[in-house]
Structures are given as structure tokens and as C-alpha cells.
Amino acid sequence: MGKQFSAMIPPHIEFIAEQKMFFVATAAAEGKVNLSPKGMDSFRVLNQQQVVWLNLTGSGNETAAHLKQNSRMTIMFCAFEGKPVILRLYGQAKAIHRGDAEWQQYIELFPEQQGARQLYLLDIDMVQSSCGMSVPLFDFVSQRDELANWASKQGEQGIHQYWAKKNQHSLDGVATDILSRSGLAEETEN
Numbered sequence: 001m002g003k004q005f006s007a008m009i010p011p012h013i014e015f016i017a018e019q020k021m022f023f024v025a026t027a028a029a030e031g032k033v034n035l036s037p038k039g040m041d042s043f044r045v046l047n048q049q050q051v052v053w054l055n056l057t058g059s060g061n062e063t064a065a066h067l068k069q070n071s072r073m074t075i076m077f078c079a080f081e082g083k084p085v086i087l088r089l090y091g092q093a094k095a096i097h098r099g100d101a102e103w104q105q106y107i108e109l110f111p112e113q114q115g116a117r118q119l120y121l122l123d124i125d126m127v128q129s130s131c132g133m134s135v136p137l138f139d140f141v142s143q144r145d146e147l148a149n150w151a152s153k154q155g156e157q158g159i160h161q162y163w164a165k166k167n168q169h170s171l172d173g174v175a176t177d178i179l180s181r182s183g184l185a186e187e188t189e190n
């Protein structure tokens with residue numbers, strides 16, 4: 001049976017620390033719902049009602065576009081090993097871009113990553129835990145290194161060009177502000 005909490009409790013925080021991946025869901029007022037798996041060392045618990053995660057360059061940029069219209073976000077963790085658990089964090093989120101004042105405050109919480117695109121700060125208004133008895137068991141082998149290798153090969157300028165080409169709009173055509181809020185609009189035009 002699912003249980004609801006107004007904030008994370010210590011067992012939730014301990015569970016999160018053990019997980020190798022999480023899922024993020026967002027949606028604009030209309031259009032497609034986005035659900036993305038996330039891995040690597042990209043998630044931090046700040047306190048019982050606030051988390052931040054690092055978003056790396058990818059083929060789409062749906063989360064940034066969605067949050068411009070609707071700040072709700074759900075983050076889900078599920079146990080692929082050990083005791084069956086599903087943990088969801090519901091709340092209101094905001095995107096933090098390289099050009100934003102808070103960028104430096106939060107980016108220092110993560111190892112340096114070529115291709116770091118945005119940070120997302122989630123203010124939690126509800127936590128739900130439930131059984132994960134139907135989630136299959138998997139053995140963790142390792143984090144993939146393909147994205148890090150690709151980003152290193154692109155270099156900073158190549159990443160910025162990729163943002164200009166592939167990350168400026170959502171699938172539904174909503175602007176992500178990736179260039180203007182990262183201070184790169186002029187750089188990519190040259």
C-alpha cells in the first residue's frame with residue numbers, strides 16, 4: 001500500500017543514495033508528456049524538501065521547455081535490486097542555466113561534466129512510497145560512458161553548436177531558452 005509524506009524522511013534519502021538511476025516526468029500545458037531516465041552522478045538531496053539534479057546534453061530538451069509553462073515535476077526511483085520500493089517526489093521545479101545567478105552555487109555539488117546543460121531544482125510538496133513488487137530485478141554493471149565520451153569529443157564549442165541546432169525547442173515547438181539563458185546567443189551566431 002502506498003504511503004504519502006509531506007517531505008522525505010531518512011529512509012527515503014538513504015534509498016535515493018543507493019540508486020543508480022532515476023526517471024523525470026514533466027508536461028507543458030498541452031502537447032507531449034516527457035519521461036526521461038537519468039543516470040551518472042547527477043542527483044543531490046539538499047534537504048528533506050529540496051533536491052537538485054544535473055541535466056547533460058542530449059538529443060532533446062523537453063524539461064526546460066515544459067517548465068517555462070508548467071513548473072510541476074515528478075521524479076521516480078525504483079529498486080532494481082534488494083527490497084522492492086518505488087519512491088516518487090512530486091513538486092515544483094525550475095531550470096537553472098549557466099547564465100543564472102544560482103548556477104555556480106549548485107554546479108559545484110557535481111563532478112565536472114563536459115556537456116552540463118541545466119540544473120533542475122525541485123521543491124517537493126509530496127513524497128510517495130509504494131511497493132515495487134512487479135519491478136524486475138537487475139544487476140548493475142556500470143554507468144555508460146558514451147555520453148561523456150561524445151561530449152568530450154565535441155568540446156565546449158561543439159556542445160554549444162549542438163544546443164543551437166538540436167536543443168532550442170521542444171518536440172511541440174516550445175522554446176527552451178538554452179542559448180539566451182546560458183549567455184551563448186551571440187557566440188553561436190558567430
